Amino acid sequence: MLAPRRASVRIIETFATAVFLLAGAAACTAAPSPAPVPSPEVAIANHLHAVLDAVTGSEEVRAVLVHQDAEPVYEEYMSSTPDDTWNVYSVTKSVTSTLVGIAIDRGLISGVDATLGDLLPEYAAVLTAETSDIPLQAVLTHTANFAPDGDVRDLEGSADWIATILQDRADRGPGDGSFVYSTYGSHVLAAVVAEATGMSPFAFAREVLFAPLGIEVDEPWEERLLPGTDPDAYNRAYENAEVAWIADPQALNMGGAWLRLRPGDLARFAQLFLDEGERMGDEIVSSTWVALATSPMVATPVLGALSYGFQWWVDEERDEFAGVGFGGTVVLVDRRKDAMVVIACDVARDAPPTELGLTADSALALAQALIDDLPDSDG
Template sequence: MALVILGFVTLLACTESPPSARPLPSHAEIADGIAEFAPLIDGFDQVRAIVVHADGDMVFEEYYGTSGEAYWNTQSVTKSVMSTLVGIAIGEGLIQSVDQTLGELLPAYASDMSPAIAATTLRQVLTMTAGFGNPMSPTVTDFTGSKDWVRSILANPVSPPGADFAYSNGDAHLLSAVLREATGMSVLTYARSRLFDPLGIDSRPAAQLPPKASSVAAYDKADFAWPVDPQDLNLGWALLKLRPKDMVNLGLLYLAEGRWKDRQLVPADWVHDATTTQVPAQGSGEGYGYLWWTGEVDGDPVFRAVGSGGQLIEVVPSRHLVVAVATELRLADPTSLGVADSALISLVEDGIVATFD
């Protein structure tokens, strides 16, 4: 049986943070806000970490029954990491643009594509308008039972390319094949050199497990992990394991428009486009960028990386704010379901973001 999928501001050249326009809430005030809303959320006892970074400082960092060095299944936060890697590859010229087609990007699979699929653009894949999604069953991953996941995805579109937004794990996994073809290396190797190592994300050793039931216990036990499909492609849509501080750093990278310390890791225009509404959507936001959810909090733009069961990176640029939440999910335990996404977002926005008005 395949793994069941239930569902990573800047440190500027200077060391001084820009002055805040308003006093920051205290650690106690943030804790009070969380305490007020947490009882309303079924399964909150499975939340393991809440970390809040504002105006250049870590203003709240709490771990529940664990430590900051523990790694957690980030679920679909993985998709936002994949978006970041695609943006880096475009910045390096390894991928020409989001207007390239799947026929151009995946020549080895050309014979598996209909003319319409071959003409599907990378932009459509990134915005989940490529036609591979199933609006009625957004977490269906039928392709995981095949011998070649990419081939199965390409051969079984649900609707014509350019259709409305339809959440799709298949779209995100295609990006793993696109990145390996474009970079000539595994997605993990590329991620380490361009993103993980610069951000201080410790990915060694890596549990790159096959999608088998026998791997579940090892995955749950592992620290850093990023499973692979039968072609050794790292999963593009879920199961990347990160620490809460890694999630915060990814949010800070985006808050700083792709700059980390003295390096521009991600092109600034990519950060802008990826976190700006490209298509209307329904789910963890009112819109969708390039594998990032978009929306508003009290009139302020916000973007989110969201993983099912309670994995979240929320960035509110106007408030210089990044919030990361990690929730325990154990693949071997079907009762370990975490927290509903909508409930977690409400907790973060009503109990945390609202304190930064």
């Protein structure tokens, strides 16, 4: 009984060996070569256009820039040139925050614990005991209970926007300290910068931020939006300007929106934060401020429940932070890959509902996908 079993084993072993040898021979002669891995530039281009072909609002995208290790990897301009400027909408908030940081670095503001009563003495008459005690940090993190962006108000009919915003905040009360996204609160930051520096935010930015970054501002435009201004004429002048920043009746540039910059200017700004506040060895804003501003300070229910820092959205899990503007404008900075993505869009101040660009969620998701197409940093 044992011999037949050994014979069966030998037959099976012989058959298995033959199959193995035949398979090996076939693999040597017939196996296709692995498909070549596309370069990051090709992968980004393919991914970008697949997304833009599929999402609503892509017609308003004007530029996409992807840089890594301080070098361009991919740049594309759609119906535009590198010299064209665009309204960066709420990415303006991140610029205003940086101006606050520079003012603190220079000793012009004592710190983020300073209160509105200390920072805005000109508005003592409209500040209450409660609103006087609002710390700067609460304004920077949208936890001071200023009016949410969804609230309708006729600021453009007011002779003093800051007074109107502060009075509205006094009427609302302190809230519960939770996150309430407020462009009105960001405009208060512009007033803080102006009071501390004795300059308009735009003038201060040109001196301490734009010029050191190599952002050219040959003919700055910062016309005041006064009550009774013809909106059509004003919008045309703004959109025909080069680098521009809308100002309120007190000549305070809008702290939360309406700054016009080139896509490359946004890339320089993002690189400043990747380089911890330095450019070519010179400190523009302290590394301390860069770290604080881009740290997760408060939880939010927005953009996939991202955290929020000092006017920056923060994705702690991906080690990323972003400025995100209406219509799809995004500045995304990724520390892991030493990379950034800039998406610039053309959405007019008076755009019809059919021309509002990408949603914030779509634009940020696209920027993150393009980061994922990059290899690890060489740095």
